[in-house]
Amino acid sequence: METFVSGGVEIAYSDFEPLSEDRREPIVLVHGFASTHAVNWMFTQWVKTLTEDGRRVIAFDNRGHGRSQKLYDPAQYALDLMAQDVANLLDHLSIARADVMGYSLGARIATVLTLTRPERVRSLVLGGIGQYLVQEAGLPGGLAEAMEAERIEDVENPMLKIFRGFAESTRSDLRALAACVRGARKAIDPGLLAQIACPVLICVGTRDDVAGDPSPLEPLFRDVRLVDIPGRDHNRAVGDRIYKQAVLEFLATRP
Template sequence: MTTEHFASFDGTKLALHRVGQGRPFVLLHGLFSSAQMNWIKWGHAQRIAEQGYEVLMLDFRVHGESEAPHGPENYPAGVLVEDVVALVGHLGLTDYDLGGFSLGARTAIHGVASGRLSPKRLILGGMGVDGLQEWEKRSAFFMRVIDEFDAIPKGDPAYFSMQFLKSQGVDRVAARLLLQSMEDLDLSELAHIACPTLVVCGDEDRDNGSAQDLADQLPDATYVEVPGTHMSSVTKPDLGRAMAEWLAAARG
């Protein structure tokens, strides 16, 4: 495992973690998590690397070991897609696969649907059709967590999220700016995602709506369920195993 930093489109320094050798696979983590928390800690990246991949794990801005600038100019609409485009350009990738969980999946969908990203294969974890719409409503929950933070009492539905942000050392000023940069997706744009796609989701995960419905709306998708909720599915070996097995089968 190695870690390096590169400058994104606006000069923000982003962390890139690498493991394995072979075909490039860009892997994106969830909201207020990190490559370490989603992919490295639970062994998913290693399982995928064993299939002949170099797994390239980005820490989004405001996450993990990447910078968290406070300037509004550092958070244009679709900023996370721009960061992934910058990573692909930095590495000179022209033939690669792409995957993400939750926010990472959402970002990948926006990037591929818009034509900004062109992977040969795509993996979408922990994402359903609801997670692509009504972002203002969804972000309001996290805005409250950011604004009230230590005042949120135990037993409140937001308490666990507050504790998670605290454990990850999330910069709340930058987090608020980031939340305001995200846009909804017109579901008709899903038809633009023509590459073979795996939609994988926990059997108790309803956080982003129906993952099965998302798979049904994609031109060439396979749907796989693994054990767990939105938070627990990423901690179980089944997720990484499902991703690695699908990639191996898709490559033939």
């Protein structure tokens, strides 16, 4: 991975060239909480899928995650700052405009980027996020404390225990993740979504209790398509073939 500095924070990223001779527009991938660019996008074969489709793929580790700098002040994880990291990465790579796909927390970051820097986003793909994009402040309550618990056995809530186990499996800095939870908790005003003029695709597993039902989002966007990922929960939906096919079709047909 290479690195650059975004607002004083070192961000690690990878820039993958298209594998197809039919070169298409670049796409930026924004991973979810406690994940990394590798776990979210490489191990699930997303990078392979998109580069074989002729796309330049830029994937990075969010601040506090993976190989990017770890921060312990919750204020450093405000969604506006995390969205600005994406814009700064595009600047660093001299990319004026790109398709942007985010998953879970990454979908929130991608939404904020589209609202604050609409000229940088050609189209928006939201995975693993439904009604909770606007109905909740984000990551579940008690999650920061679950990251700070001395042992995973001390976490009683089953969903929070799954998050803690995932964070441990990705060898995350648990103290940095606790700060991220506290700093990134912000509900997005549903009235703002009508300002997004670019095409939007939302893909959510039908068993995804973390994301919530995506159907309440449909009337909030100007140009949106919803796709159900049958039988998949929050974690298993990420690499699903139906999700991938929907994204490829969306990217091929959007203006």
